[in-house]
Amino acid sequence: xxxxxxxxxxxxxVEEGKYLSPKFxxxxxxxxxxxxxxxxxxxxxxxxxxxxxxKTIETKEVHYWSRSRKxxxxxxxxxxxxxxxxxxxxxxxxxxxxxxxxxxxxxxCHVGYRSCFYRSIPLGEIENEEKIKIKFTEDKKIxxxxxxxxxxxxxxxx
Amino acid sequence: xxxxxxxxxxxxxVEEGKYLSPKFxxxxxxxxxxxxxxxxxxxxxxxxxxxxxxKTIETKEVHYWSRSRKxxxxxxxxxxxxxxxxxxxxxxxxxxxxxxxxxxxxxxCHVGYRSCFYRSIPLGEIENEEKIKIKFTEDKKIxxxxxxxxxxxxxxxx
Numbered sequence: 549x550x551x552x553x554x555x556x557x558x559x560x561x562v563e564e565g566k567y568l569s570p571k572f573x574x575x576x577x578x579x580x581x582x583x584x585x586x587x588x589x590x591x592x593x594x595x596x597x598x599x600x601x602x603k604t605i606e607t608k609e610v611h612y613w614s615r616s617r618k619x620x621x622x623x624x625x626x627x628x629x630x631x632x633x634x635x636x637x638x639x640x641x642x643x644x645x646x647x648x649x650x651x652x653x654x655x656x657c658h659v660g661y662r663s664c665f666y667r668s669i670p671l672g673e674i675e676n677e678e679k680i681k682i683k684f685t686e687d688k689k690i691x692x693x694x695x696x697x698x699x700x701x702x703x704x705x706x
Numbered sequence: 707x708x709x710x711x712x713x714x715x716x717x718x719x720v721e722e723g724k725y726l727s728p729k730f731x732x733x734x735x736x737x738x739x740x741x742x743x744x745x746x747x748x749x750x751x752x753x754x755x756x757x758x759x760x761k762t763i764e765t766k767e768v769h770y771w772s773r774s775r776k777x778x779x780x781x782x783x784x785x786x787x788x789x790x791x792x793x794x795x796x797x798x799x800x801x802x803x804x805x806x807x808x809x810x811x812x813x814x815c816h817v818g819y820r821s822c823f824y825r826s827i828p829l830g831e832i833e834n835e836e837k838i839k840i841k842f843t844e845d846k847k848i849x850x851x852x853x854x855x856x857x858x859x860x861x862x863x864x
Contacts, residue, residue: 554837
């Protein structure tokens with residue numbers, strides 16, 4: 549792969565400069581947030597490595613780094629729910645990426661919901677309880693994961 | 707601190723259960739994305755530790771874990787731009803948090819822009835170039851960081 553990123557020479561260049569100088573973490577990954585360009589809802593939080601970022605820019609379809617499978621993951625290859633890129637943004641210190649995507653009427657969550665963020669945490673004083681109850685905010689699944697993923701291993705890790 | 711999180715016993719409980727069972731990473735942090743509840747725009751990407759998550763739930767004002775300063779960071783303490791929590795969501799495998807906030811007419815970025823994501827990456831084939839030019843999408847700063855932060859160290863690290 550050709551050198552496509554500017555070296556991080558100064559804080560001013562990183563924050564106010566015109567060139568892409570992403571910072572990958574100790575695992576060579578950068579976190580990415582994907583939102584639905586129509587609703588603004590967050591669909592997923594994931595990670596990119598250098599190759600995944602490049603493929604996403606070039607193909608205009610989101611490629612993540614799968615930490616559970618340890619490989620590039622072209623989202624939608626199995627489920628059909630490809631994420632078409634509308635815009636990619638980088639943050640101030642260039643250590644996080646925001647991708648706005650079009651998923652049509654599809655879903656982004658391997659559990660079957662449209663968004664991975666389908667449960668809400670109650671606010672306010674936590675009483676003398678052991679557990680916090682969370683509330684479902686999506687009431688139906690877009691697809692049945694058992695039918696779509698069949699024997700694929702579940703990416704959720706304990 | 708009292709035990710407030712359910713232990714992660716099974717994948718089904720984590721994904722479809724009713725209790726908060728967040729997964730903190732090897733640095734005892736969980737990534738968090740903060741959005742403007744009015745526009746849906748992503749304002750910041752940051753991290754929470756257990757204490758920061760608890761304080762955010764209880765006080766309804768966002769408290770991050772500052773990786774550069776290695777301490778709890780009540781956002782807005784210096785700048786005045788407190789982030790008032792409208793909703794907190796957790797994702798499918800409970801290893802990422804989404805907080806929707808009200809910042810009024812304020813800003814969330816230490817560089818002075820409303821959002822930390824003020825630059826866009828061009829899409830399509832990367833030509834035989836060394837660097838990718840990024841484009842500013844916000845045209846004016848909400849505040850002057852030199853006046854607001856004075857001698858505070860810049861959190862951006864090379």
